[in-house]
Amino acid sequence: MRNLFPILMLITNLSLNNDTTNNSNNNNNNNLIHTTCRATPNYSLCLTTLQSDPRTYEAEGGDVITTLGLVMVDAVKLKSVQITERLKELEKSNPEWRVPLSQCYMAYYAVQRADVTVAVEALKKGDPKFAEHGMADVVVEAETCEYSFEYKKLVSPISDMNRDIIELSKVAKSIIRMLL
């Protein structure tokens, strides 16, 4: 029984050491996340988005910012998928909005098929300039969608979602600019 004691101590020490290593790695990224988000136009949105993705904490070494950029671009992608779903629902509930809704649909098709795809590839290839262009275009597409309702003298039913994706892509763009 007495002989087990050193082994238990060893195990405890090992797990303590692991915890310390893990924590210091997480804390390092945490500081970087806060510093990075403070340099973007929407600190709290940046923080909650990055903190909700495990890749934020797994990233190590010189390309942590690239990973943070990819996380933000994926958040833009997810939001555009959600907007597209919403557009389909609205098309059923409000067929009289067919024209502006189809313009929005085309705008968000471009966001997913062009902007987001290009941005992901560009970031992975270490070519952030193209990723920046992609995120800048998301703002244009969201504004086009918004304007397609205004043009028909309608109150946009998806203003909140358009604003959210504009905020997300501005944050993504400013993180990507840190790589230029």
Ligand SMILES: *[C@@H]1O[C@H](CO)[C@@H](O)[C@H](O)[C@H]1NC(C)=O
């Ligand atoms: C923490 O350390 C353990 C043991 O080394 C490892 O398996 C685990 O992946 C680490 N977790 C994180 C979040 O780094």
Ligand SMILES: *[C@@H]1O[C@H](CO)[C@@H](O)[C@H](O)[C@H]1NC(C)=O
């Ligand atoms: C940040 O983004 C959220 C979500 O779109 C928005 O509600 C909030 O007003 C924004 N904050 C700032 C400071 O722009």
